Amino acid sequence: MIGLAHLVVMFGFLVVGIALLLVVLWPTARSGPRLLRNWGVAQATQEQGRLARLYLLERRVLYVVFLVLAVPLDLLTSLYSGRAYFSYVGWLLFALLAAEAIAVLRPVRGQVRVATLARRRVGDVLPRWMMAAHLVMVVAAAAVMTVVGVEGNLPDAWVAVAEVVASAAAVYAAAWCAVARPARSDAELDRALRLRSARVPIGLGTMFAATVLGAALSILGDWQHSADLGVIALFVQGIGLVLWGVMVSVSAFWMGFRGQVPAGNG
Incomplete structure (x- = not known):
């Protein structure tokens, strides 16, 4: 039974954690120009x-909200199922x-929008290799986690499958909105x-799909007492990390996820 004192301490840690996240993630006056420079605008105006x-601020406030929500979700799934079906890194990415x-x-809101005659497509902002790499990772993660659910008769594995599918839907919904919204x-x-x-x-x-795939392979490795599957799980997560780095540049996380802007994208 958790006492009142423990709840007060936990609440205090939560408040301090939120404050620290806001301090670290809060964009400064230089954050905007730096983000634009990383995405192809060499000399940004004021x-x-x-x-x-403002674009960064809106997203980083949402980061804090969802990161805070991820903590109890991770604890609840671990307590309910006895193990986490993907690590806290997975919750962080999700x-x-x-x-x-x-x-x-x-x-x-509050910005002038203009119509454009050029019809934009998702392929204008997401190269085919990116979409192919992402979909391969999603399909593999869903397939292997399905095997975990069937062989182990584990309902929580199906939750992980649903989360992978939902994450893929979110990715392409975001991409569609990025090209569909007025210029x-x-x-x-x-x-x-x-x-x-x-x-x-x-x-x-x-990276999220790679994390789920790695977790599923690790579970199968535990069941089969196979060290090879454990090594493959680590390798898969390493591949996911590399792909993430190539797509958005991990080194620029605090600057707004720097990426390479291809000359052909207009």
Whole structure:
């Protein structure tokens, strides 16, 4: 039985954690221009930097909300099932993906929008190799976790499968919204933020699927007492990390997920 004192201490840690997250993630005046520079805008104007900072602020507040929610979710699943079907890293990635998807789905207010004759497609912001790599990882994760659910008769494995499928839906919903929403009056700013809005979710979604796939392989390895499956699980998660890095650049996490802007994307 958890006493009142324990609840007060836990609440205190939660408040401190939220405060620290906000301090670390809160974008500064230089965050906007830095984000734009990383996404192809070499010399951002003051107004472009301001709008990019607001773009970051909206997402990072959502990061904090979903990261805080991820903690009790991880604890509840661990207590209910006796083990986590993917590590806290998985919850972290899922929280960030959910925040990005919700942010891009929300309409942007207070900015001038313009019509454009050029029809944009998801392929304009997501190269085919990115979509192929992501979908392969999603299908593999769902398939192996399905085997875990069938062989072990574990209902929680089906929850993990549903989460992988939901994450894939969120990735492409975010990409579709990134290309479907009306263009900003500033074409350079519009292009940079549109690319980032599509690339960050697919990078997070790929790493999340790799985390689930690695967890499923690890579970099968435990059941079969196979060290090889454990090694493969680590290798898969390493591949996911590399793909994430290539798609959105992990080194620029605090700057808004730097990415490479291909010259052909308009």
